[in-house]
Amino acid sequence: MDGGAMRRRALRIGLFFLALPLTGLTAIAWADDGGGVFEALFGRHKEVAPVHSDTYEEECGACHFAYPPGLLPRRSWARLMAPDALSDHFGDDAALDEPTRREIAAFLDAHAADDSGYKRSIKVRRSIPKDEAPLRITEVPYIRRKHADLDAARIQDNPKVKSLANCEACHRKAADAVYDDDTVSIPGFGRDW
Amino acid sequence: MRHRLRTTLVLIFLVAVPATALCADPAAVTELLDTYRKAGATDFDAAWAKDAWTKEFKADDGKMRSCITCHGSDLKKSGQHAKTGKVIDPMARSVNPERYTDTAKIEKWFKRNCEWAWGRLCTPQEKGSFLRFLKDT
Numbered sequence: 198m199d200g201g202a203m204r205r206r207a208l209r210i211g212l213f214f215l216a217l218p219l220t221g222l223t224a225i226a227w228a229d230d231g232g233g234v235f236e237a238l239f240g241r242h243k244e245v246a247p248v249h250s251d252t253y254e255e256e257c258g259a260c261h262f263a264y265p266p267g268l269l270p271r272r273s274w275a276r277l278m279a280p281d282a283l284s285d286h287f288g289d290d291a292a293l294d295e296p297t298r299r300e301i302a303a304f305l306d307a308h309a310a311d312d313s314g315y316k317r318s319i320k321v322r323r324s325i326p327k328d329e330a331p332l333r334i335t336e337v338p339y340i341r342r343k344h345a346d347l348d349a350a351r352i353q354d355n356p357k358v359k360s361l362a363n364c365e366a367c368h369r370k371a372a373d374a375v376y377d378d379d380t381v382s383i384p385g386f387g388r389d390w
Numbered sequence: 391m392r393h394r395l396r397t398t399l400v401l402i403f404l405v406a407v408p409a410t411a412l413c414a415d416p417a418a419v420t421e422l423l424d425t426y427r428k429a430g431a432t433d434f435d436a437a438w439a440k441d442a443w444t445k446e447f448k449a450d451d452g453k454m455r456s457c458i459t460c461h462g463s464d465l466k467k468s469g470q471h472a473k474t475g476k477v478i479d480p481m482a483r484s485v486n487p488e489r490y491t492d493t494a495k496i497e498k499w500f501k502r503n504c505e506w507a508w509g510r511l512c513t514p515q516e517k518g519s520f521l522r523f524l525k526d527t
Binding site for chain 1: 473505
């Protein structure tokens with residue numbers, strides 16, 4: 198075999214082994230429905246799981262943003278949704294009939310941060326001490342840290358925002374469970390934050 | 391000639407049917423007014439309700455509350471939850487035809503909001519008057 202033929206053969210073998218994992222990764226990426234190779238390989242996703250429940254959105258979403266269940270751990274949702282808890286829900290009466298309460302509690306429990314493979318849920322659960330069950334998403338250390346630099350003019354004193362709990366006032370894709378910086382626009386301040 | 395008559399009739403039909411649907415009281419309102427009458431209410435008073443809608447009461451937190459605290463002073467525009475800032479869809483049926491079409495929903499919000507704004511439940515008389523006022527907005 199002359200030198201030229203050997204080089205060509207080596208190139209072919211090299212290309213074959215290069216192509217093999219690429220094909221596999223492409224297949225995974227396709228199968229993952231646009232999520233990306235890394236996410237498919239390690240079961241991790243960006244953002245928070247975009248789950249929906251008509252009952253949750255109707256009953257809870259009437260007064261406040263229907264927060265994705267993946268922003269609190271199971272033990273927090275359990276405290277919030279306990280049978281006696283809703284009649285004094287941060288000072289308001291949010292009592293539900295028993296079948297509705299059970300349905301929403303089950304939905305929140307099923308999609309809580311605990312077992313989630315979504316990035317922000319992982320950060321939420323890792324930031325909360327094991328023996329704590331915060332009742333407010335705004336008290337979760339990870340969420341607090343992310344909003345620590347915002348002044349009152351942008352949040353509390355901003356008539357279109359009023360509260361850090363009003364996610365969708367600034368996070369324009371909050372309803373799709375997307376919270377990245379590119380989607381933030383503060384009423385009256387825009388991208389100035 | 392006959393042709394023109396038919397066209398006219400079709401046109402009247404096309405205009406009148408949706409107009410009637412919009413002007414007629416929603417079945418849910420009729421049903422609730424009946425329920426309130428059976429509970430002893432009489433002569434529902436839309437003018438009283440219009441005044442009551444903006445009447446302020448002092449809450450436990452020392453602040454004044456009324457219906458317009460959250461629903462805003464223009465029924466055709468969105469309101470805003472006093473605490474969470476969540477946008478509340480307009481109350482006026484003319485811009486939000488979904489309003490006043492579900493008896494359970496109406497009763498649920500009367501209960502919650504009368505307690506929040508006035509610190510007590512509304513009477514059947516008051517609820518009927520509010521419905522009379524709001525259904526024509």
